[in-house]
Amino acid sequence: MSAKASAKGRSRNERFVYQDDEAIEKPFNWEQLRRLYTYMMPYKRELMPVIVMMIIGTLTRLAIPFLMLYVIDSILDADKGSQSTGMLAAIGGMMLALYIIQWASNRYRIKYTSIIGQKVIYDLRNHLFQHIQKLSFRFYDKRPAGSVLVRVTNDVNALQDLFTNGVVNLLMDCIQLVGIVIILLALNVKLGLAVMITVPIMFIVSTSLRKRIRFAWQDVRMKQSRINAHLNESIQGMKVTQAYVQEKDNMAFFNHMNTDNIKSWNKASALNQGFGPVIEVTAAIGTCILFWYGTHLIQTQVITIGLLFAFANYIGNFWEPINRLGQMYSQLLIAMASSERIFEFIDEETTVGERKDAKPLPAIKGDVKFDNIIFEYEKDRPALKGISIDVKAGQSIALVGHTGSGKSTIINLLCRFYDPVQGRVLIDGTDIRDVSIESLRSQVGIVLQDTFIFAGTIRDNIRYGRLDATDAETEDAAKAVHAHDFIMSLPDGYETEVEERGNVLSMGQRQLLSFARALLANPQILILDEATASIDTETELKIQEALKILLAGRTSFMIAHRLSTIRHADDIIVLDHGKIVEQGNHETLMSTKGVYHGLIEAQYRYL
Ligand SMILES: Nc1ncnc2c1ncn2[C@@H]1O[C@H](COP(=O)(O)OP(=O)(O)OP(=O)(O)O)[C@@H](O)[C@H]1O
Incomplete structure (x- = not known):
């Protein structure tokens, strides 16, 4: 393609794109994360019970397979079996109670993390709007209205997921993972290591796939942002478009962007669907190893049937947090880019500042x-x-x-x-x-x-x-x-x-x-x-x-x-x-x- 043609194509396609809004993902930045965290500080007291509930929920979840182990082994143990019927009933009751506690604590956690998250987003949006209202004309001279709009809406929205469930889920998943690893190794080191052998493989496969998925969604967002910007301009300039009978050309351009958008969406969605099977296959391999090696250990009387059952249960709960942590990481990188843009506005100082000792102007005469x-x-x-x-x-x-x-x-x-x-x-x-x-x-x-x-x-x-x-x-x-x-x-x-x-x-x-x-x-x-x-x-x-x-x-x-x-x-x-x-x-x-x-x-x- 000639340089001239490419320049022409570029100007047409990038007509509606605000360059500084293009970066959808940024490297991890602790300082920025700390700054985002300060928006949660006012809700520390409300967050405490949520974290306590989250810990209770996670611990009960970890405790249930343990009780199962005890019940199964007791039933299968001919010596204990007859004498401990009352005991088994008590354990059954305990398990029911744990399920109820788990359900109630999860409900509480989901409800209140969402409420607190919304409050944080509300504060952030207000803070941003309050600040941009104070910024001087010089600031607006440099930026198209659409670009400012995108930050107060899209970029703040992009942080919504992080605040509404991200932070608490991150903690919960980490506790659950660490808890499961410790329990598995404590129950049986060899079996524990054997079933976790697929973790590094899965990690490598999923990291590369996730990267592709992330870039695909990034592309979708970019295409959508172009559509939004074009829509904004089209609506504002509708009279001129109609007066110069440019509807056909405008429609063709819109159609081109809309087609691009749908194509990139389909691609991202197809990649996304590929992720589930990767987890399923690795989980299945882990389960096969568990049963193959586990039954061998039962035959050699190293472990009991109850322990194998508990292992299977823990492994079942193992992949879910790994999957979520991967998603969370992508979410964090997106949040980094959005928060950087938000903080860039918040840090922008008005060029028409007020002196510290500025006094109110008394009622003026008019000279x-x-x-x-x-x-x-x-x-x-x-x-x-x-x-x-x-x-x-x-x-x-x-x-x-x-x-x-x-x-x-x-x-x-x-x-x-x-x-x-x-x-x-x-x-x-x-x-x-x-x-x-x-x-x-x-x-x-x-x-x-x-x-x-x-x-x-x-x-x-x-x-x-x-x-x-x-x-x-x-x-x-x-x-x-x-x-x-x-x-x-x-x-x-x-x-x-x-x-x-x-x-x-x-x-x-x-x-x-x-x-x-x-x-x-x-x-x-x-x-x-x-x-x-x-x-x-x-x-x-x-x-x-x-x-x-x-x-x-x-x-x-x-x-x-x-x-x-x-x-x-x-x-x-x-x-x-x-x-x-x-x-x-x-x-x-x-x-x-x-x-x-x-x-x-x-x-x-x-x-
Ligand atoms: N926001 C801005 N950024 C950069 N240059 C500007 C800006 N506003 C005005 N100018 C430039 O400053 C000069 C004076 O502009 P100004 O708007 O004061 O003219 P004016 O006499 O009011 O014109 P008009 O009658 O067309 O409104 C012009 O050369 C203009 O291009």
């Missing part, structure tokens, strides 16, 4: 100063090159300039979504890096171009501005920005359910909702990223009216596109390649006939 700001998203590619702006409380500032000139970046710095590389942003004379982020952001409102509507009612969406607002306050805010009428025309008024992203609402309606949300929050500084989409004149008028109300008495920064908004601004800042090239009000800037004049002229030309 804002950008003091010689230099900022870069990527090293040596400055997005702002020495920006200084002085704004008095209550002033309205319009930021204009070509696309990519740095308008949104100025806003990002004011909200402290990023910190400047050089220079300071001051509010009422205080450097915003000296105050707590919550106190800053709660006093700076932001209305984004793409208004985000959450799944819920219209009322919930307005109330997102201030969660403790009453119904009346919510409606007053909507009335003030002229959103009330359209809300009342919806089927359930304020209680109308809107889906995530608010697709059922028009652009103008979404913007009015976001104004109501901002008004309810009542910030002293307001940032507005105006929608560029052309809105009908009636809505435009409504939005202008709403804006007047919204901006009254506040310091405002607008990334302005509409002439009507720019014209009324107290100060217009014209940006070009991260620098301020002009500044003044509409009249002054028009008369200078510079960049601003050019932008306005261009807008008229296209009207």
Whole structure:
């Protein structure tokens, strides 16, 4: 295959794969295991009775064949047989009691390990979500949403098995195995060693088979993760797919991934089914050796029939934990990869940190100063090159300039979504890096171009501005920005359910909702990223009216596109390649006939 063809194929097939989510298995790592274990620590007290129950269950299991040995030998022993009928009945009763204890302790263990495991997973997921909510924009700049989603869902789920039964089962299987080996050797060393001769053979065969099985399942998970990522992108981009009539091509691509998935599943499943017979054959060989050598030892009167029977019973219980321990090892390696990805996020420090001595920003007046700001998203590619702006409380500032000139970046710095590389942003004379982020952001409102509507009612969406607002306050805010009428025309008024992203609402309606949300929050500084989409004149008028109300008495920064908004601004800042090239009000800037004049002229030309 030519290099060109392979590059083409790669880009098509790996379009939806997040490289860092590819490693499904990682080498064993004690430090990581210890870290995972710390999530279990809060449940130490709940875990104790489970472990005690597990030990009781295992010991009873080990004791039962021992009693069988005694019963059988007693029955077959002509001397003891007649006199110990009462004794045999007592042993029969004891065995029944042991079975009941075993059943009850197993039930308790399974139920509570699952409950504790779920609690640990719950804590881990909460911890992860709480942390990623704090991470700065820089973190999200580097990662597609799907990749973050996969860690909170798939990777945490991958640890579920380990926590819900893995840890306790591991202990149980180890105790059972060690117990059986000790008992077998104690009962008869030669017979014990003879029946265990197949263990190393089985170990070698199963290790190589397990490896193949693990890789096969790894492949299945990778294929599924690709399908998920593709689905995520397809659903989000469905409108574009339909608009460009790309359904057929998209279907063909999906079909290709789906076929790959089913093929890899079939392969993994076939390999998996091969594992059972390996255990069965080795177990059968062990049993044959037991009966062949065992009967010989009976004939030579080295062991009794009861002992052979107990041996058979122990051997029956021997292979099950070995099988489970093998599975457990695979599970652990998968958990290593998932936990590494989870801890990578948890260890990620926010680049916009809060100082230890950060104080809450007192109620602000609204003076804002950008003091010689230099900022870069990527090293040596400055997005702002020495920006200084002085704004008095209550002033309205319009930021204009070509696309990519740095308008949104100025806003990002004011909200402290990023910190400047050089220079300071001051509010009422205080450097915003000296105050707590919550106190800053709660006093700076932001209305984004793409208004985000959450799944819920219209009322919930307005109330997102201030969660403790009453119904009346919510409606007053909507009335003030002229959103009330359209809300009342919806089927359930304020209680109308809107889906995530608010697709059922028009652009103008979404913007009015976001104004109501901002008004309810009542910030002293307001940032507005105006929608560029052309809105009908009636809505435009409504939005202008709403804006007047919204901006009254506040310091405002607008990334302005509409002439009507720019014209009324107290100060217009014209940006070009991260620098301020002009500044003044509409009249002054028009008369200078510079960049601003050019932008306005261009807008008229296209009207
Ligand atoms: N998250 C980011 N990571 C890297 N570079 C970025 C990022 N966001 C913006 N930039 C770059 O920084 C520069 C300024 O971008 P900014 O978004 O501030 O421009 P803008 O004037 O708001 O543009 P527009 O009008 O198109 O929204 C651009 O060159 C842009 O490519």
